[in-house]
Amino acid sequence: MEDEEMEKKVQQYLQRKGFRLTELALQEERNRLTTSALSEVALARSDNDPTRYSDGYSRLKTWAYSSLDQYKKELLRIIYPVFIHCFMDLVAEGHMQEARSFFHTFREDHEEMHSRDLQKLEGVLSPSHLEEMELARSIRQNKFKIKLCEYSYELLLQYLQKTQALVMLGIINEHVTFEVSPGQPSLIFDDADVVALIGTSKDLAKQINQKEVHWGLLEDSVEERMEKALSESDKIEAESKEADAEDNKKRNSESGKQGGSLKKAKKDKLIGATGKNIRTETSMVSVAPRVKRELTLPVTPVEVEQSILEDLRNRAQLNSLALPSVSFYTFLNTHNGLNCSSILHDGSLVVGGFSDSSVKVWDMSKIGQPAKTSSSQGDNESSQGERISTSDEGKRPYTLFQGHSGPVYSVAFSPFGDFLLSSSSDSTIRLWSTNMNANLVCYKGHNYPVWDVQFSPVGHYFASASHDRTARIWSMDKIQPLRIMAGHLSDVDCVQWHVNCNYIATGSSDKTVRLWDVQTGECIRMFIGHRSMVLSLAMSPDGRYMASGDEDGTIMIWDLSTGRCVSPLLGHSSCVWTLDFSCEGALLASGSADCTVKLWDVSSSAKALKMEDTKGGSTNRPRLLKALPTKSTPVYSLRFSRRNLLFAAGAISLSSS
């Protein structure tokens, strides 16, 4: 207390005498010394006049806008944190009226970049709200980190000192840390940092992202064995066909380049025409390093393995020149009730989760037939099913699963189609058997609606994401979760397994995507860059890349090992509900609320990244190959079959009715 008094007096003295620079120097020094700069700030704003914020801010803004072009971009970044904190300071001090008018006067400056945050903050109307609201709290607790070049920093300091903008100085000292880098102003590319300022401090994210990720594929997978078998058969063939053998050699030498160069793709196409395309792609996948399994995995039955091998053999080669065929399943008469859908890998079963708590499964192989003629899927099913629904067998073309007591938000088939998971707003997950048409287990663990549930690529395990801000890992045989992943600052909206089953990725309303280690339950990657809630995730089949789609229609491709965004894919105008990679990872399909399926060429992006050591990039951006509009049908789910046929599903929405 005395100290403060003293300081005040000193300051008054200095002010009286006009020792302005000394005064500022004193201030600066004190700022540096005091860890909790609060007392200083209080002092700096000794006069409790709310208008000083708006004055100070508008002056800072004008200054930043009239600064040198080269440094303007950087300097403009400062005004957003200042704006937010000015507003929050005003609220905290109880100047509601002024806070409001301040907010409305200046909000348009930031509308473009931060509109969603602004919408949230607009509702902050009393000091208690600051405490309550997660976004406000995290903004208050964490510092903005802004990258500046040396000169910009100098400019800023000069400005603050010359104009004696103490309020601004206080705010900047308190809430912004500068990362001053020598040389020229950095590119706008780093804007991601500024956008997703929420959450834990950047340092932590960086620290997290330095952990090791083994993104390789599993040892001894079916694909690998398949490839081995094939290479053997290749040898035999090679003897008979010399020309082919040459191709093969080339391919093997080239196999270091993932995705294949275009020449190669061309060749592949030629070869594909002769029906021997599979070898290249399997060899491509095999480039990925192998990792050990960390979970005990279920054994795949022999007949399933056989069918997988069969599919692999018949897989159509996809690349930027050979686009897939798309089969679209349209849900009719849903009365706005369809919340989610999922398609079995071979497209034979389609399931829809409805807001009336029901789950309905259609057997597409039977549609259009007078039923009874049970096909590949199940003799089993019809015998069991008849017992349940003989009365309406003729009427109903689908199997109805009832059990949830709230809207069903997600449904997922097990890899072989025996089981079905559904998650609901009643905070439970239910496991259904498609063979017996019955509910087997109800998993209770989440406390709030479960937004998403996904089977692991090998089955048995599954992951769920919930409004309670956690993601959980379960196994089918236990009713308690095996792991709880906590760390997201808002709802976890979607979840996706890594191909090797050792990791799961989660997308959240806090605009980040995180990667978690299944074994330890730790967060090992944070992907920051989305500007709105993340709605969909997909993993590339080689395990190296991940795609995430958000509410604004932006899709981002991430490199798991570096934690950096390879490149954003812009094209959708509305929510990206679903994403899927083609089986060899050359194409990415995205389905959106803007009623289109879009196909992106991502093989080039992977290449670009490889060459990025020499700072390539912009020329080899992944590009939109094809946009396939539907007839006013938002695309809810997408799925590449093992033979690379693309299945899509959606409910037709007639706006007029």
Next chain:
Amino acid sequence: MSIVPKETIEVIAQSVGIPSLGADASAALAPDVEYRLREIMQEAIKCMRHAKRTVLTVDDVESALTLRNVEPIYGFASGDPLRFKRAVGHKDLFYLDDREVDFKEIIEAPLPKAPLDTAVVAHWLAIEGVQPAIPENPPIDAIVPPTENKRTEHGKDEGPPVDVKLPVKHILSRELQMYFDKIAELTMSRSDTSLFKEALVSLSKDSGLHPLVPYFSYFIADEVTRSLGDLPVLFALMRVVQSLLRNPHIHIEPYLHQLMPSMITCIVAKRLGHRLSDNHWELRDFSANLVASVCRRFGHVYHNLQNRLTKTLVHAFLDPAKSLTQHYGAVQGLSALGPSAIRLLLLPNLVTYMQLLEPELQLEKQKNEMKRKEAWRVYGALLCAAGKCLYDRLKLFPGLLSPSTRPVLRSNKRVATNNPNKRKSSTDLSSQPPLKKMATDASMNSMAGNLQGAMDGFSTQLANPGMTQASSSSGQMVENITSVAIRRDQGSDHMQRVSAVLRQAWKEDQDAGHLLGSLYEVFGEAIFSFVQPPEISFFV
């Protein structure tokens, strides 16, 4: 301060049985209410997203309330999207129109039809990346070809060209078909309704109509030939053409060749409408203007468009065997093309034509009242056209005919008028090929000469009392002008720097003078209505 005003809080308090809420309390509550509202909306939006919708529904808000452990508000659930009404006098206040329903009515009403059960249908959205043209897919026209993509692909890859399998059949969406049928029906049967007007507006504004243009042009061509006797239909069809032409989103050029004949038919057809009382004149005028607008818009693209058109029209005009209605149409069509078309094509033939027309105009010679009326129509049209041309001329050379400027002209013509004249003439020249101009002048001159000869006959025939006097004055006038011109020529001769261009300009002046004179010969005083007052004062 908050978007929820204190008064609202007070009203709500009263509604739940707290008669007097302290001002402080309501002031404190208001911001909190807003915050809670926003919180609920935030959660509701999450629910909406997870239900994969982009429109917020009552259910979403209900789920959000449940999430926050708040009892939902009952009685608003509805499967249909809510229809909000704007409160009168408020910009941003909406309400649900909840009408009172008689209980009895509901009980006695028959059970509504059971809603259709959910079903799944499959179709091919794409086959090897190409969308098949099946009804399940959106119409092909709506798809923007990704040209840019393809180009980059070719440039970069040099791979085999992507073969785009274009649909063989032109598929028209159901909606467009219905639209077309509706428009066709309106045009054919109910063109006098206000609905048709709306349809025309839609035709001239809507952007998605391009696929229909071939159908429309065929329809129009077909119907014009079929219903030449039905004036309202013809008129409606022409209005449709007009709307299509106006639509900025339609690329109509390729269909002009189909539309032009129909339009020209509507100008110069022998009979339009089966009744004598039908006002086909109006249709002719309308179509003439339409054709002229087409010429103005596309004339630079299709060089022979105007040529062909004028040829047709002049033929119609000059053929004495054609009926007067056809003549009328031709005159109107030519005059709509602008003064130069009149000057080049109509005026040279004016005198000869007038000879032809004259007998038809007079009561004693043409007993058929209908015919006479028609003749007068043609006469009127010719008068109008000539007047237009004259007016245009006079506008170009205002100095010539105004007496007030004359002294000035004489005293220091070089300074005051030569220069502007020069400029004008040069602009004039640049706009028209000089050769043509020469030809015009020549024809004009010859016509003037002819007129001199033919004048006597004419003036006597026209039983106009003021005529003779005027004619003499006009003769005077011509003289006057020529003398002026000569004088000027002399003056300019003295000045060594007289250029050919300048001479041309004088000639033009002269022509204008001649023109007025000759026109006066033909039309009498009526032509004066096209001359601006100062000039009139000079003449009369």
